[in-house]
Amino acid sequence: MEPVVFDGCFGWLHPARSRTGVVLCNPFGYDALCTHRSWRKLATRLAAAGMPTLRFDYPGTGDATGFEEDPARMEAWLAAIGAAVRRLREWTGVERVALVGLRFGATLAALAAQRLGDIESLVLLAPPVTGRRYVRELRAHRQAWLSTPGGASAKPIADDDRYVEALGFGLHGADIERIGAIDLRTDTHSPARRVLLLDSTGTNLVDELARHYTSNGVEVEQGSFEESDRFFLEALFSTEPVEAFGRVVDWLASTLSRDAPFARMPALPEPVLALPDLCASERPVVFGHCFGIACEPNEPRAGAPAVLLVCTGASHHIGDGRFSVLMARRLAALGIASLRMDLRGQGDSTPLSDTVTLDSIYAQASREDAIAGAQWLAACGHARVVTFGVCGGAFASLQSCATHPGIVAGYGVNLQAFVWHETNNKPRDDRYVSSRAYWRAFLTREKWMRALRGKTSINPLAIAGELSRRALRRCWVAGTGGIARATNRQFAGSETVALLRSIQTKNARMRLVYGDLDPGLDEAHLHLGASLGALRGLPNVQIQVLPRLDHALFTREARNEVMNDFMDWLLTEFVATDERTRLDERAAATQARRVPPWIGTPARG
Numbered sequence: 001m002e003p004v005v006f007d008g009c010f011g012w013l014h015p016a017r018s019r020t021g022v023v024l025c026n027p028f029g030y031d032a033l034c035t036h037r038s039w040r041k042l043a044t045r046l047a048a049a050g051m052p053t054l055r056f057d058y059p060g061t062g063d064a065t066g067f068e069e070d071p072a073r074m075e076a077w078l079a080a081i082g083a084a085v086r087r088l089r090e091w092t093g094v095e096r097v098a099l100v101g102l103r104f105g106a107t108l109a110a111l112a113a114q115r116l117g118d119i120e121s122l123v124l125l126a127p128p129v130t131g132r133r134y135v136r137e138l139r140a141h142r143q144a145w146l147s148t149p150g151g152a153s154a155k156p157i158a159d160d161d162r163y164v165e166a167l168g169f170g171l172h173g174a175d176i177e178r179i180g181a182i183d184l185r186t187d188t189h190s191p192a193r194r195v196l197l198l199d200s201t202g203t204n205l206v207d208e209l210a211r212h213y214t215s216n217g218v219e220v221e222q223g224s225f226e227e228s229d230r231f232f233l234e235a236l237f238s239t240e241p242v243e244a245f246g247r248v249v250d251w252l253a254s255t256l257s258r259d260a261p262f263a264r265m266p267a268l269p270e271p272v273l274a275l276p277d278l279c280a281s282e283r284p285v286v287f288g289h290c291f292g293i294a295c296e297p298n299e300p301r302a303g304a305p306a307v308l309l310v311c312t313g314a315s316h317h318i319g320d321g322r323f324s325v326l327m328a329r330r331l332a333a334l335g336i337a338s339l340r341m342d343l344r345g346q347g348d349s350t351p352l353s354d355t356v357t358l359d360s361i362y363a364q365a366s367r368e369d370a371i372a373g374a375q376w377l378a379a380c381g382h383a384r385v386v387t388f389g390v391c392g393g394a395f396a397s398l399q400s401c402a403t404h405p406g407i408v409a410g411y412g413v414n415l416q417a418f419v420w421h422e423t424n425n426k427p428r429d430d431r432y433v434s435s436r437a438y439w440r441a442f443l444t445r446e447k448w449m450r451a452l453r454g455k456t457s458i459n460p461l462a463i464a465g466e467l468s469r470r471a472l473r474r475c476w477v478a479g480t481g482g483i484a485r486a487t488n489r490q491f492a493g494s495e496t497v498a499l500l501r502s503i504q505t506k507n508a509r510m511r512l513v514y515g516d517l518d519p520g521l522d523e524a525h526l527h528l529g530a531s532l533g534a535l536r537g538l539p540n541v542q543i544q545v546l547p548r549l550d551h552a553l554f555t556r557e558a559r560n561e562v563m564n565d566f567m568d569w570l571l572t573e574f575v576a577t578d579e580r581t582r583l584d585e586r587a588a589a590t591q592a593r594r595v596p597p598w599i600g601t602p603a604r605g
Helices: 030-048 073-092 104-116 131-146 174-180 204-215 242-253 320-333 364-379 392-401 435-442 445-452 460-487 492-505 519-528 556-574 577-592
Strands: 002-006 009-014 020-025 053-056 096-102 121-125 163-166 169-172 194-199 219-224 273-275 280-287 290-297 306-310 338-342 385-390 407-413 509-515 541-546
Touching: 002 053, 002 073, 009 030, 009 073, 020 030, 020 073, 020 104, 030 053, 030 096, 030 242, 053 073, 073 096, 073 104, 073 174, 096 104, 096 242, 104 121, 104 131, 121 242, 131 163, 131 174, 169 174, 194 204, 194 242, 204 219, 219 242, 280 320, 280 364, 290 320, 290 364, 306 320, 306 364, 306 392, 320 338, 320 385, 320 556, 338 364, 364 385, 364 392, 385 392, 385 556, 392 407, 392 492, 392 509, 407 556, 492 509, 492 519, 492 541, 509 519, 509 556, 519 541, 541 556
Parallel strands: 020 053, 020 096, 096 121, 121 194, 194 219, 306 338, 306 385, 385 407, 407 509, 509 541
Antiparallel strands: 002 009, 009 053, 163 169, 273 280, 280 290, 290 338
16 A cells, blocks of 8 residues: 545555556544544455555545634535545546445545546445434434543533534534535435445435435445444454455456456655645654654754654554644644654554554553654654653553653653553453542442432442452552562562653653543552652652543543643753743744644643
């Protein structure tokens, strides 16, 4: 696969040698984050079957230019699909093009195909037939998340007529109304010569759409998408819908017998994405087993460290809520270079691992990959590197900061484990529930009454058992820590302090921030003491609680709070006072351009 840039979009071309090509139309938001791994596998399978395939990010999403707050996103996405079709034809010489869309990407694919008028085949996977239903689903996802421990500290959306957010990704302003008005039964009639519809809802809407297309002379094939319930899950747990994707490949490949032999291979332009509003550019890079996007200001600030943004858990390098992209571009607006990266086997690194588990995310290889990213930045002239990560990325940030001399600091958000052992990887529903959240539930009369009436799955007695297990674990860690200090031997419970002491010894800095309900804070108190007393004598290691910070930074408030805290810490610790003044002036100039007002303005306490 080859990276490509076109019309402000970043994507990947999977070359092949037939005259029929495929454009994959991403789902929106969290769906795209969860399915990225399998979506890449589908592109690989299509190319292996002989069809050159292009997958890409819409404007304001993924690695593309723009922001979700920009106006007229809906029209920009449809225009981008048209541009992708033109570029695929230009680069590969294909004569026929098929569109394959997933979830809201299927809705966009149908609308774009109707507009283009020259699409050979159209595949709609779990398509929302009406935009109104889709927007309602997004709102329901948000409400369901608010009822979980992870969403307990999130602010309600003040006006959801102007802003709809689901798990870190939002729709804004007039686009909500525009999307809500979509009905494929009236907005499209014959979008392609033939259509494959795989439905996951079991409603009559898809059947009605199929009959509508058939009545307009379209050759329609229908089927179920039973694997979707295991596909649209968090990236760590999402599994490839092998049967459905196999059907898609076979259905599209069934027309290849019409293709004459074709040997043209693409000559692609250099994949550099210009960011003129931020006075910066981005380019894809490969180092070791890893892939990354380097974000480079046109006028880098002398003396400022570069920032290495490690991917979060099993999500690829854009991050939950597109956090890593937003952070990289905010840094670029201040003249600070960055690299956002996929660890080996994940995202767009090569080769892609068959599976991703907690053990692979927290493996020794994660530290080695983060170090490889720091070394790549050093080879580009950045003598000092600061690592940044959320959850699993915070683990790689911490571990690499403790060992690599070129990494002068690390910043971690909601770190779940200081040191990883395979015994940590026990399937538990309570892994991301803090003791504080458990106590809140345990001491709430309403929770007990609902449990007694059988109206909730939360069992107060099970909570009591879990709190008891955690108390016993605290006693064990405290005991082994005392023995370690007395005998100068290291036990599993004392490894954390030894790790943080190594950061102090190499005169690096580490800042760990937590939401007040995050279970990672329990882990910190477990190993460092109820008052974090183990940090005495380690002034370079800081722990800070940021209220209303959800674990994955799904809310805009949480993302902005972390970015402000990180920027203030970075500038205070590593940029001279007079240089910070110049950076503030630069931020003010950036703010005057057409970018969201928060992108270039560090908070000042």
